[in-house]
Amino acid sequence: MAQTTLAILGAGVWGRTLGELAASNGHRVKFWSRSGGESLQAVVSCADILLSAVSMKGVRQMVEQVRGWPLPERAIIVTATKGLDPETTLTPSQIWQEVFPDRPVVVLAGPNLSKEIQKGLPAATVVASKNVAAAQRVQALFSNSRFRVYANQDPLGVELGGTLKNVMAIAAGTCDGLGLGTNAKAALLTRGLAEIIRIGTHWGAQAETFYGLSGLGDILAxxxxxxxxxxxxxxxxxxxxxxxxxxxxLEGTAEGVNTTEVLIQAAKAQGIYVPIACEVYRLLKGEITPGEAVTELMLRESKPE
Structure with missing residues (x-):
């Protein structure tokens, strides 16, 4: 792949990690952050690929800022943020695509713990877009012997897998914190995956996507x-x-906290059955204790798998 200029919006741990991967492949990497010295216009105007790694709460403001500056003609937009917009329940890629309808937007998600990647430990991820050529360009940008990148044509499924698993991670951490054992956690994560698929397919994603790296893989990590x-x-x-x-x-943002609240609002409005997310929501709101959340899940009405 010819040398590419990657402009990264957001200089947090994940953005820095992705920048290091691209730089190790010989590409030019420029960062923009509020505390940085370079202007947003200067960073955006030189981008062959523009990657957003800001937190969910900053996505819409960032999109509005970027729309004020002309992007290079063939520039691709990549989003590496995992979350749901509190006002619209839109995903980050949907927000970007709404404002830039004629630009290819690529979603990047997978079982990617930044600190492990920074140590050079092997990992894999998924880049997804309706525009196959755009996904393949981003795939080539990051792929190396320690970071395997797969391409996918279901951006919504890839994005929702990476987003919704954060809700299940809060539940999993609670399970381990209570010392409930391997059986309980295996049951939790299996039913958690079923819940994610139920939500995702209701919103238009493909069920099989959630058995891949950005769904099951990200859950396991x-x-x-x-x-x-x-x-x-x-x-x-x-x-x-x-x-x-x-x-x-915390070192950074736990996106699952906001995602849980937005998800519950959407699930109630749309009639989606999300028992695990409901108990996580009540736990975060202080309505129940961790032990009571477990009891509520275990005492639900018996049903077929």
């Missing part, structure tokens, strides 16, 4: 690692922590 911020939220709640203090001490 995020729901089993103390490196996951969302897992830490659940674990610390189960061991006596208070949510405001937990969030204040």
């Amino acid at each position: 995020t729901c089993n690692s103390p490196l996951s911020r969302n897992y830490q939220v659940g674990y610390q709640l189960a061991t006596g922590g208070k949510l405001p203090e937990i969030l204040a001490n």
Whole structure:
């Protein structure tokens, strides 16, 4: 692949990690952040590929800022944010595509714990777009011997897998914090995947996507690692922590907290059955204890698998 200029919006851990991967492949990488010295216009105007790695709460504001500057003619937009917009329930890629309808938008998601990738440990991810050529360009940008990148044509499924698994990671951390054992966690994650598929297909994603890296793969990574911020939220709640203090001490944003609230609002409005997400929501709101959440899930009406 010819040398490409990658402009990354957001200089957090994930954005920096992706930038290092592209740079190791010989590409030019430019970062923009509010605390940085370079203007947004300067960074955007030189981008062959524009990658957004800001937190969910900053996505819409970032999109509105970028629309004020002309992008290079063939520039591709990539989003690496996982979340749902509180006002519209749109995903990050949907927000970008809404404002830039004629631009290819690519979603990047997978079982990608930044600190492991920074250590050079092997990992894989998915880049997804309706525009196959755009996905393939992004695939080539990041692929190397330690980071395997797969292309996919279901961007909504890839994005929802990476987003909704954060809700399940809070539940998984709670399970481990309570010391409930392997059987309980296996049951939780299996039913959690079923819940994610139920939501995703209701919103128009393909069921098979959730059995891939951005669904099942991301669940296995995020729901089993103390490196996951969302897992830490659940674990610390189960061991006596208070949510405001937990969030204040995290290194970065636990997107699953906002995602849970938006998901519950949408599920209620659309009649989607989300029992695990409901208990996570009640736990985050302080309406029940971690132990009571487990009891509620175990005592639900018996039903076929």
